[in-house]
Amino acid sequence: MQSTFRPRALWRTGILGTCFRSRFHVYGVPNTRFISTWKEELQEVNPDTKAPLSGRVHILGMGNLGCFFAHSLATRRSPPPITICLHNDYLYQAFVRKRGQISVSTHGLDDVRTGFDVETVDEEGRWYTMPPVDNRPSPFNSMSQPPDNGPIECLIICTKAHHTELAIKDISHRLTKDSTICLVHNGMGVLESINQNVFPDPNNRPHYIQTVFSHGLGRNDSFKISHLGVGTTILSPVGDPSVPPTTPEADHTWAPSTKYLLRLLTLTPPLVAVAETPAGLLQYQLEKLAVNCVINPLTALSDCTNGEILYSFSFTRVMRLLLFEISAVICALPELQGIPGIEDRFSPERLRRLVVNIASNTAKNHSSMQQDINQRRLTEIEYFNGWVVRRGEELGIKCALNYMIKHLVAAKAATHRSREAGAIPLDLDNVISTNEPPI
Numbered sequence: 001m002q003s004t005f006r007p008r009a010l011w012r013t014g015i016l017g018t019c020f021r022s023r024f025h026v027y028g029v030p031n032t033r034f035i036s037t038w039k040e041e042l043q044e045v046n047p048d049t050k051a052p053l054s055g056r057v058h059i060l061g062m063g064n065l066g067c068f069f070a071h072s073l074a075t076r077r078s079p080p081p082i083t084i085c086l087h088n089d090y091l092y093q094a095f096v097r098k099r100g101q102i103s104v105s106t107h108g109l110d111d112v113r114t115g116f117d118v119e120t121v122d123e124e125g126r127w128y129t130m131p132p133v134d135n136r137p138s139p140f141n142s143m144s145q146p147p148d149n150g151p152i153e154c155l156i157i158c159t160k161a162h163h164t165e166l167a168i169k170d171i172s173h174r175l176t177k178d179s180t181i182c183l184v185h186n187g188m189g190v191l192e193s194i195n196q197n198v199f200p201d202p203n204n205r206p207h208y209i210q211t212v213f214s215h216g217l218g219r220n221d222s223f224k225i226s227h228l229g230v231g232t233t234i235l236s237p238v239g240d241p242s243v244p245p246t247t248p249e250a251d252h253t254w255a256p257s258t259k260y261l262l263r264l265l266t267l268t269p270p271l272v273a274v275a276e277t278p279a280g281l282l283q284y285q286l287e288k289l290a291v292n293c294v295i296n297p298l299t300a301l302s303d304c305t306n307g308e309i310l311y312s313f314s315f316t317r318v319m320r321l322l323l324f325e326i327s328a329v330i331c332a333l334p335e336l337q338g339i340p341g342i343e344d345r346f347s348p349e350r351l352r353r354l355v356v357n358i359a360s361n362t363a364k365n366h367s368s369m370q371q372d373i374n375q376r377r378l379t380e381i382e383y384f385n386g387w388v389v390r391r392g393e394e395l396g397i398k399c400a401l402n403y404m405i406k407h408l409v410a411a412k413a414a415t416h417r418s419r420e421a422g423a424i425p426l427d428l429d430n431v432i433s434t435n436e437p438p439i
């Protein structure tokens with residue numbers, strides 16, 4: 001049985017509002033809903049006892065974001081069952097060495113959480129539930145257990161944009177039309193390619209929640225991160241693609257797993273999560289996109305910190321010119337037509353102020369793209385400037401500068417690759433030591 005769920009309507013009736021508007025009554029007495037248990041949340045969104053949800057949340061992608069989500073859920077007074085999905089044995093061994101602990105450090109104080117269930121995957125794509133690893137190294141051999149390929153109700157996927165489609169493909173046999181996937185990544189266009197390439201049949205697709213995440217995180221070690229700056233997690237269920245996101249109070253029917261996950265996340269304090277309408281979320285996504293389209297490639301190409309792009313006339317010129325194109329594409333997007341104030345919100349000048357603000361607030365940080373380039377990882381450029389170029393082409397807007405930036409980043413990555421391919425490999429294992437002094 002499905003029931004109707006509208007974030008805006010719930011906001012007005014106060015059901016969701018209690019999660020993120022008035023967390024505390026006057027005089028600081030905690031609101032009872034805010035500290036409700038996950039079972040109460042499950043009961044409230046899914047009173048249908050014939051098809052009960054287990055309430056389990058799977059998390060895939062245990063980088064900074066995945067650790068932060070898992071740790072935040074574990075800090076709840078009543079944590080839901082959490083399964084972390086580790087996609088290779090190396091990660092599993094690292095988690096065993098950490099005794100199943102995920103640690104988040106805030107202002108130098110470590111908060112360590114345990115109690116996570118673990119699944120790993122073999123080369124054939126079969127997932128195995130592993131024994132608890134808390135406080136003891138596990139000698140367990142996963143392959144001696146039958147694989148656990150049961151359906152997943154709620155999946156939070158925290159991989160980078162360019163890995164998300166592949167990661168979901170690997171687990172797609174466990175996702176049904178009753179599942180909900182919460183996508184946590186930077187950049188635009190991932191959902192469309194998942195629908196096209198992984199779940200082409202609209203009647204057999206899982207449900208989605210999209211997010212815009214703005215907390216500052218840093219990595220200390222595997223499963224050990226720092227929470228460097230408090231931000232927010234803006235969430236919105238994805239509506240029926242045939243209904244424009246701007247339709248007021250669109251009568252979307254959200255699945256029980258979507259309602260449950262949305263409630264669970266908005267009632268998890270460290271995430272500072274708020275529910276938005278699809279049209280509201282899209283606007284936050286586009287603001288973040290504009291910031292990422294400037295800070296990330298400029299810092300990656302110049303190998304500098306975020307703050308260093310602020311104090312140069314040349315960077316300022318490039319920033320303005322890129323933003324002219326980005327603003328033109330965003331303002332012409334058909335999915336935004338009819339929303340009042342779009343031209344002002346996405347004017348080149350307002351976008352420039354956003355970029356400058358974020359670059360100053362994160363002045364000492366290295367952007368994710370600068371780190372990806374230096375560590376020879378794939379970048380998200382196709383989901384930033386690449387997306388602007390593609391949408392511009394559809395709308396008849398030429399984005400020559402964004403096209404150039406996208407290719408400069410790709411060229412920088414290719415130069416690194418060809419330099420490394422040209423380096424003479426030294427097979428140290430087969431070096432014969434003669435114990436003779438060097439000539």
Ligand SMILES: CC(C)(CO)[C@@H](O)C(=O)[O-]
Nearest residue numbers: 292295362365366367368
């Ligand atoms: C704020 C930001 C643009 C740069 O640190 C960040 O989103 C990043 O690194 O991608």
